[in-house]
Amino acid sequence: MFNTLLVALDGGPQHDRVLDLAAAMAGPRSRLHLLCVLDPEFALAADASDADRREYPAAARQQAHAEAVLADALAELRERGVDAIAQLPSGDPGEVISAQARRLQCDLIVIGHRHLSRLQRLFEPSVGQWTIDHAPCPVLVETRDP
Numbered sequence: 001m002f003n004t005l006l007v008a009l010d011g012g013p014q015h016d017r018v019l020d021l022a023a024a025m026a027g028p029r030s031r032l033h034l035l036c037v038l039d040p041e042f043a044l045a046a047d048a049s050d051a052d053r054r055e056y057p058a059a060a061r062q063q064a065h066a067e068a069v070l071a072d073a074l075a076e077l078r079e080r081g082v083d084a085i086a087q088l089p090s091g092d093p094g095e096v097i098s099a100q101a102r103r104l105q106c107d108l109i110v111i112g113h114r115h116l117s118r119l120q121r122l123f124e125p126s127v128g129q130w131t132i133d134h135a136p137c138p139v140l141v142e143t144r145d146p
Contacts, residue, residue: 001027002107007084008035008097008131011069014112017142019073022110023082025140032084033104034073035097036066043090063088094130102136109139 007022009015026032043059070086077084089096101109113128132139
């Protein structure tokens with residue numbers, strides 16, 4: 001079992017399986033850190049007002065979606081008796097995941113795999129591959145097709 005796990009979520013099709021995998025890898029004293037990384041182009045400040053949210057609706061939608069993903073994941077894990085906390089940073093996802101794992105001294109990172117083709121990876125680099133290449137700890141990747 002692992003003591004400190006970082007679970008990267010994006011609300012995609014593998015969301016439930018990534019949570020299942022993380023819960024299975026957690027021991028009774030494990031701490032799970034759920035992470036949903038916001039695109040910095042659309043991230044609102046933590047103290048954003050309602051006026052800011054109205055002025056930047058795309059950012060408000062992205063933030064609301066990420067908050068909902070984390071809230072649902074926290075509720076699901078708590079129902080299973082798994083302790084977790086959530087974080088909503090912004091930045092390049094691979095870099096943020098690796099940096100947070102390093103900062104938290106994680107024993108394991110759990111992520112999903114989007115099954116990008118080679119052509120898709122040219123235009124949209126794989127967060128999973130970047131994380132595997134730069135992580136300070138082992139990375140467990142949920143690879144089943146959605």
